[in-house]
Amino acid sequence: xxxxxxxxxxxxxxxxxxxxxxxxxxxxxxxxxxxxxxxxxxxxxxxxxxxxxxxxxxxxxxxxxxxxxxxxxxxxxxxxxxxxxxxxxxxxxxxxxxxxxxxxxxxxxxxxxxxxxxxxxxxxxxxxxxxxxxxxxxxxxxxxxxxxxxxxxxxxxxxxxxxxxxxxxxxxxxxxxxxxxxxxxxxxxxxxxxxxxxxxxxxxxxxxxxxxxxxxxxxxxxxxxxxxxxxxxxxxxxxxxxxxxxxxxxxxxxxxxxxxxxxxxxxxxxxxxxxxxxxxxx
Amino acid sequence: xxxxxxxxxxxxxxxxxxxxxxxxxxxxxxxxxxxxxxxxxxxxxxxxxxxxxxxxxxxxxxxxxxxxxxxxxxxxxxxxxxxxxxxxxxxxxxxxxxxxxxxxxxxxxxxxxxxxxxxxxxxxxxxxxxxxxxxxxxxxxxxxxxxxxxxxxxxxxxxxxxxxxxxxxxxxxxxxxxxxxxxxxxxxxxxxxxxxxxxxxxxxxxxxxxxxxxxxxxxxxxxxxxxxxxxxxxxxxxxxxxxxxxxxxxxxxxxxxxxxxxxx
Numbered sequence: 305x306x307x308x309x310x311x312x313x314x315x316x317x318x319x320x321x322x323x324x325x326x327x328x329x330x331x332x333x334x335x336x337x338x339x340x341x342x343x344x345x346x347x348x349x350x351x352x353x354x355x356x357x358x359x360x361x362x363x364x365x366x367x368x369x370x371x372x373x374x375x376x377x378x379x380x381x382x383x384x385x386x387x388x389x390x391x392x393x394x395x396x397x398x399x400x401x402x403x404x405x406x407x408x409x410x411x412x413x414x415x416x417x418x419x420x421x422x423x424x425x426x427x428x429x430x431x432x433x434x435x436x437x438x439x440x441x442x443x444x445x446x447x448x449x450x451x452x453x454x455x456x457x458x459x460x461x462x463x464x465x466x467x468x469x470x471x472x473x474x475x476x477x478x479x480x481x482x483x484x485x486x487x488x489x490x491x492x493x494x495x496x497x498x499x500x501x502x503x504x505x506x507x508x509x510x511x512x513x514x515x516x517x518x519x520x521x522x523x524x525x526x527x528x529x530x531x532x533x534x535x536x537x538x539x540x541x542x543x544x545x546x547x548x549x550x551x552x553x554x555x556x557x558x559x560x561x562x563x564x565x566x567x568x569x570x571x572x573x574x575x576x577x578x579x580x581x582x583x584x585x586x
Numbered sequence: 587x588x589x590x591x592x593x594x595x596x597x598x599x600x601x602x603x604x605x606x607x608x609x610x611x612x613x614x615x616x617x618x619x620x621x622x623x624x625x626x627x628x629x630x631x632x633x634x635x636x637x638x639x640x641x642x643x644x645x646x647x648x649x650x651x652x653x654x655x656x657x658x659x660x661x662x663x664x665x666x667x668x669x670x671x672x673x674x675x676x677x678x679x680x681x682x683x684x685x686x687x688x689x690x691x692x693x694x695x696x697x698x699x700x701x702x703x704x705x706x707x708x709x710x711x712x713x714x715x716x717x718x719x720x721x722x723x724x725x726x727x728x729x730x731x732x733x734x735x736x737x738x739x740x741x742x743x744x745x746x747x748x749x750x751x752x753x754x755x756x757x758x759x760x761x762x763x764x765x766x767x768x769x770x771x772x773x774x775x776x777x778x779x780x781x782x783x784x785x786x787x788x789x790x791x792x793x794x795x796x797x798x799x800x801x802x803x804x805x806x807x808x809x810x811x812x813x814x815x816x817x818x819x820x821x822x823x824x825x826x827x828x829x830x831x832x833x834x835x836x837x838x839x840x841x842x843x844x845x846x847x848x849x850x
Contacts, residue, residue: 414827417803423607426607
């Protein structure tokens, strides 16, 4: 019986902490979404469907769609860049592999706000990149590099790229590169061999990379806020606005639940595919 | 086999892409010119500006950030170590639930964690401030510390404990003299990871902060958002980068070299 007591002593502190500050708050979100809001931004007692009805506001479908679209494009581009990088890193031997891998990880350690801020400073109208492009005649003197969808996408790709490279590298490291030589000996072109053998070979890594980019991308808030314009808002920006500026907590709750449902899709896809593969491999 | 040069070219471009903003930021922190469009000569004046009286709130924010990071990493080191031991040594229904709940804060977007905690705190009528930031940070750090310590436990030689028990060591002696020293590198590496995550966090802090409780990322964010004192941001960001690199370097040394030494 002392065995069971030890288990509970070890488990209880974190489990109780997470239950109070993570699990219960998640349910509180559902509860708050059915409460009426008052004019000072507080929550009134009683029940109301007001916040849920507000989701019908014609702005929201547009913003939800933009959130999904920007996140999916970010994911696809990150995977497309990460695949050849992982292909190369997985094939390298010894010292170079370590050094290059380190070089990919290091920027990832720098403060997230600083990395986004750095882009804002670089793309700033007075910054050197825009000045250089204007003087080279690539862009007109009135073209802004900031505050548009392109800037949001680029910075999203920038911040999420390491999340795509690392799981793909882990998969490529276990991939047997001699299979590619065999395919080429049998007459397949290099590109075809990579697409037909390497890509399926690292499919688990692709799946993890997809989830690791898509899930945080859907919850983006900082990037559209700092480098996007008013027409590039994502669902995260709306949630932040309903929390601070134009305070309406029940509506922030319904928007967050909408975001939660969307992020659950990739989480569940990965979960079920992993479980299926696990069952098949038995 | 003749291999294509394309992957190497792509890797080169990726590295340029990853480093360009960071390098420009560091270079510009020494740039005399106010805007980064021209090089106006080397200067340390933006670093000197950090010492100005008007930037005292920056140091205030830095001190609060440090306090929150130290406390939350300390507490999550304890929680994470206990959790990792439970997950490693027991296989029960309770541990399955434990595992699931621990993984969720890592998977869920920050934004959702921040907002749900905020709604909960507001519903309870809790005053927002440094205390609530601390609670939020412990909540997401504990999971990460658990994962790191769990990794360390995977290479743990259970025979050592059995041997100590056979030799008559009490439970406390085993914990103090064997388990903790063997796990120490993992616990410290987990703590350093928690420290960097806490110092790095903007989104969750933004939701649960109260009036007057600004942290460094919040402060930098608002300066950037209002395009105020851009060169000063470069300077403080450069100092921030150096600090993070030092911590990461330390934690890398702890996780990479220590296990080899033990296995000999």
